[in-house]
Amino acid sequence: MQLVALISVLFVGGLVAWLAEGSNRDWPKWISLITILLSAVLMIPLFSLEPTSVPLGAATSQWLLVYEVPWIPRFGISFLLGLDGLTLLMVALTLFLGLVALASSWNEIDHQPGFFQFNLMWTLAGVTGVFVALDLFLFFFFWEVMLIPMYFLIAIWGHENKAYASMKFFLFTQISGLFMLLSILVLVFVAADLTGNFTFNYFDLVGLNLDPDIAWWLMLGFFVAFVVKLPGFPFHTWLPDAHTQAPTAASVLLAGILLKTGAYGLIRFTVPLFPEAAMEIAHVAMLLGAIGVVYGAVLAFAQDDFKRLVAYSSVSHMGFVLIGIFAWRELTLQGSVMQMVAHGLSTAALFMIAGALQHRLHTRDVSKMGGLWKDMPRMGAIAMFFIVASLGMPGLGNFVGEFLILMGTFQVDVPITVFASLGLIVAAVYSLVAMQRVFQGAPTADRNLQDFDSREVATMVLMMLGLVYLGVHPQPVFDMVEPTLTSLYQLTGPVHEWVGAAR
Amino acid sequence: MSEQQLVAILPHILLSALILIQMMVIAFARNLMTTVVISVIALILTGLAFMPAHSLIPIAVTPLIVLDGYAIFYSGLILMSATAVTLMAYDYFKDRGERQDEFFMLLLLATLGALILVCSSHFASLILGLELLGVSLYTMISYPQKGLLTLEAALKYLILSGVSSTFILFGTALIYAISGSLGFAELATIGSAENGTSELFLAAGSALIFGGIMFKLSLAPFHMWTPDVYEGAPAPVTAFVATVSKGAIFAITLRLFTSSGLIETSSILTGLSIVAILSMLAGNLLALRQDNVKRILAYSSIAHLGYLMVAFITAGMIGGKALAVESSSYFLFAYFITTLGAFGVVTIVSLRDHEKDAGDISYYEGLFWHRPLLAMMFTLTLLSLAGIPLTVGFIGKFYIFTAGVTTTLWLLLLAVIAGSGIGLFYYLRIIFAMTKRTDAGASEIEIPLAGGWAVAAISAAMLLFGIYPAPIINLINNLVSSIA
Numbered sequence: 001m002q003l004v005a006l007i008s009v010l011f012v013g014g015l016v017a018w019l020a021e022g023s024n025r026d027w028p029k030w031i032s033l034i035t036i037l038l039s040a041v042l043m044i045p046l047f048s049l050e051p052t053s054v055p056l057g058a059a060t061s062q063w064l065l066v067y068e069v070p071w072i073p074r075f076g077i078s079f080l081l082g083l084d085g086l087t088l089l090m091v092a093l094t095l096f097l098g099l100v101a102l103a104s105s106w107n108e109i110d111h112q113p114g115f116f117q118f119n120l121m122w123t124l125a126g127v128t129g130v131f132v133a134l135d136l137f138l139f140f141f142f143w144e145v146m147l148i149p150m151y152f153l154i155a156i157w158g159h160e161n162k163a164y165a166s167m168k169f170f171l172f173t174q175i176s177g178l179f180m181l182l183s184i185l186v187l188v189f190v191a192a193d194l195t196g197n198f199t200f201n202y203f204d205l206v207g208l209n210l211d212p213d214i215a216w217w218l219m220l221g222f223f224v225a226f227v228v229k230l231p232g233f234p235f236h237t238w239l240p241d242a243h244t245q246a247p248t249a250a251s252v253l254l255a256g257i258l259l260k261t262g263a264y265g266l267i268r269f270t271v272p273l274f275p276e277a278a279m280e281i282a283h284v285a286m287l288l289g290a291i292g293v294v295y296g297a298v299l300a301f302a303q304d305d306f307k308r309l310v311a312y313s314s315v316s317h318m319g320f321v322l323i324g325i326f327a328w329r330e331l332t333l334q335g336s337v338m339q340m341v342a343h344g345l346s347t348a349a350l351f352m353i354a355g356a357l358q359h360r361l362h363t364r365d366v367s368k369m370g371g372l373w374k375d376m377p378r379m380g381a382i383a384m385f386f387i388v389a390s391l392g393m394p395g396l397g398n399f400v401g402e403f404l405i406l407m408g409t410f411q412v413d414v415p416i417t418v419f420a421s422l423g424l425i426v427a428a429v430y431s432l433v434a435m436q437r438v439f440q441g442a443p444t445a446d447r448n449l450q451d452f453d454s455r456e457v458a459t460m461v462l463m464m465l466g467l468v469y470l471g472v473h474p475q476p477v478f479d480m481v482e483p484t485l486t487s488l489y490q491l492t493g494p495v496h497e498w499v500g501a502a503r
Numbered sequence: 504m505s506e507q508q509l510v511a512i513l514p515h516i517l518l519s520a521l522i523l524i525q526m527m528v529i530a531f532a533r534n535l536m537t538t539v540v541i542s543v544i545a546l547i548l549t550g551l552a553f554m555p556a557h558s559l560i561p562i563a564v565t566p567l568i569v570l571d572g573y574a575i576f577y578s579g580l581i582l583m584s585a586t587a588v589t590l591m592a593y594d595y596f597k598d599r600g601e602r603q604d605e606f607f608m609l610l611l612l613a614t615l616g617a618l619i620l621v622c623s624s625h626f627a628s629l630i631l632g633l634e635l636l637g638v639s640l641y642t643m644i645s646y647p648q649k650g651l652l653t654l655e656a657a658l659k660y661l662i663l664s665g666v667s668s669t670f671i672l673f674g675t676a677l678i679y680a681i682s683g684s685l686g687f688a689e690l691a692t693i694g695s696a697e698n699g700t701s702e703l704f705l706a707a708g709s710a711l712i713f714g715g716i717m718f719k720l721s722l723a724p725f726h727m728w729t730p731d732v733y734e735g736a737p738a739p740v741t742a743f744v745a746t747v748s749k750g751a752i753f754a755i756t757l758r759l760f761t762s763s764g765l766i767e768t769s770s771i772l773t774g775l776s777i778v779a780i781l782s783m784l785a786g787n788l789l790a791l792r793q794d795n796v797k798r799i800l801a802y803s804s805i806a807h808l809g810y811l812m813v814a815f816i817t818a819g820m821i822g823g824k825a826l827a828v829e830s831s832s833y834f835l836f837a838y839f840i841t842t843l844g845a846f847g848v849v850t851i852v853s854l855r856d857h858e859k860d861a862g863d864i865s866y867y868e869g870l871f872w873h874r875p876l877l878a879m880m881f882t883l884t885l886l887s888l889a890g891i892p893l894t895v896g897f898i899g900k901f902y903i904f905t906a907g908v909t910t911t912l913w914l915l916l917l918a919v920i921a922g923s924g925i926g927l928f929y930y931l932r933i934i935f936a937m938t939k940r941t942d943a944g945a946s947e948i949e950i951p952l953a954g955g956w957a958v959a960a961i962s963a964a965m966l967l968f969g970i971y972p973a974p975i976i977n978l979i980n981n982l983v984s985s986i987a
Contacts, residue, residue: 074976075905111940112872144892151931156871156938163935170931174891175924181901182916185908 014121021114057207183221229262248355292319335404342397371443397470656735674711782809837899
């Protein structure tokens, strides 16, 4: 019930914010703030819940909350929500970055603020729904619902080439989503043949004895949808366009949480539903991840557009997540989750900085910047922090994630580990070069720029604290997701044999 | 004829009587408001008249007509759409000069034709219903008599519809020649006879009949008339052509082919699959380059009928009949309310310009900022056409997928995915146009009372049955399963 309340608050808050625009143009953003804070308050008791065991295939899984009501009985579809450690972490990240997105757009939106906040809140609601839905139909439902408001955010408040970017974003995710829908349906029908029960329930569909050929095709449907979202090479091309054209708040949400739904889907659905088939594709997936790491980093180096640079660095960092998931070791999975959270924070901050630069300079072109530290020392220092975080400086969250992934993958596949590590070197090069071109050197023009104000500094400091905390004391995060991952290992058999057997 | 049989066709008798009364009223006291009120009352009463028949179903009334749950479900859909079209047409015609009353009589006549069509069990009643519907439509399309586009549309529809009717008649003749019977059920008995000549006649006959029906349903490659008629006809009439006319013809086609067993011939299924794939691809691809919303909707309806054919083909597969009837009924329900919503909005936007309808996409630019509610409703209908969740169109598409997956029609399902992907492009283009920041375009739109409420109710239904489809699914399962 708490989960229903959590999602409904966001949906309703969005509607109220839209309606409130008629009375006062400033109200919508305040209503959004109250909405997010309210759902955060609703979340607090969830952290102290005691887990209960639910059988999941051959394993037992630990759930903090499971809520189910029938929805479309004709097809065995129910409104099934579940919360475990992984979900809780992701929902917390969603709400926190929702707050960041709101802060980053606080004074930026003049056009139709009510509808803007409506879309912001509905994106958050859709993403939260994706993280908590355990009925495959419901999951697909939320998966699509989060697209539409994001499309509007890019299409209405985006920059010069928004029509192209928003369309590309929608088409990529929607078409890959349809393949997932097809997979879901076939899975349900095959399961109905096996068990005689028509159901979309996650717990009933895990651990079935599927025909290997069918399982492989079904797995591919899920895999494509999630890898497009992640985005993994070669399905990443929508991301640089969408990020570059999106308004700051949308970039923050896209990079911070929408990409994570892809990784989450791989961990929650693709591997547990089709362990053997996922094993067969594991090496290809890891290779795609490694290519993504290096390719994204090299392309980031070549960009003059600051937002595009950050976007390609996202492709690079999410490549690590893909490697980590398909290496399927305790270390690499923990690392992937850590990387998801840390990347969410650091990239959101970098997009906020990019947005702030564009707001002040009216350009994203790095070659027209330079020497900005002199005008905006606070922004410069903060940018320096997030740049080194993003390139993987020890002591910050991103380092923990990437280090664990590489360390775990080393036991599985040495060449891929070595290749992916190259990405770290390129990351250092492009990050530091970007820092130099934007903030250091002689000022190219005499500018009178306003530095970060207290609202922006406060948001940034929160994210900095988060990254430092994750970097020096990551254990709480590991403890939180540990039960989830343990139950998944049980499903897929002994960890060490899993990928080893595929070779 | 027994008393029960009279009760069963009470709706048709009642509607015929009310049409006569309306004609008298128009002749002696011409007043648009009165005419429309009579129309609405007639439609509601006809709907209520199905109540007493409900306990009798299924019941055959003469060899011509059978009233069963299937007929009642589709009659309900037709009456609902006719009511919505009446309300839209009132707004559309009320400021366009005098002598608009007869239009509403024609609308009732066409509705009567559609009602007869969905409950016919015999070729004679099929042709009767088809022609009553068709002849009324020719006049309705050309009713405003303004502009070449309208005339072109009416003429095209007249000629092509006439030609397709002759196809159907000839096919009927061939089947009659071999079977000696015009009832659907009797055909089933000779279908199984092992005889080369009879098989040939049956195949040729059903191919001809289906060819004619493809014209009326605007399936590729017989879809050419659709965009011109959609563009030229007044927006409410387009809504009527797209929903009542196509829906009723599809309903009777499904009944004819399932109850006579004609669909189980494999040669027909291959042909149907090609038609379905062609329609999905042609409809969606041709819509890409259009700048006219009415033409886009026309091509989108070609594609939607293609999706619907997937469910139709399912009926010919082993064990697919029940699911085919169920999924096509839900899909049609979704298609009806979505299409009505779309043309409702087009009607409202068309009100300020009496010379031509709001076809060009520029009419819709900035609609989001000037008429947010209307734009939101249009967005909802477009998303529903695209099959995005939260809307009824998603459940409809889900049903198509379900039907295809159960009977393993993989090639057709890939075409559905490809078609839906391409389709998104032009739906999003309209939505994007509505979000443009502009002062021109949509600023002077007045939202009329009757049409406004109709569109609002349709949008609410679209959202409600998209999120909570269980009531409609139950209704369909209770009623429609009768023919499977």
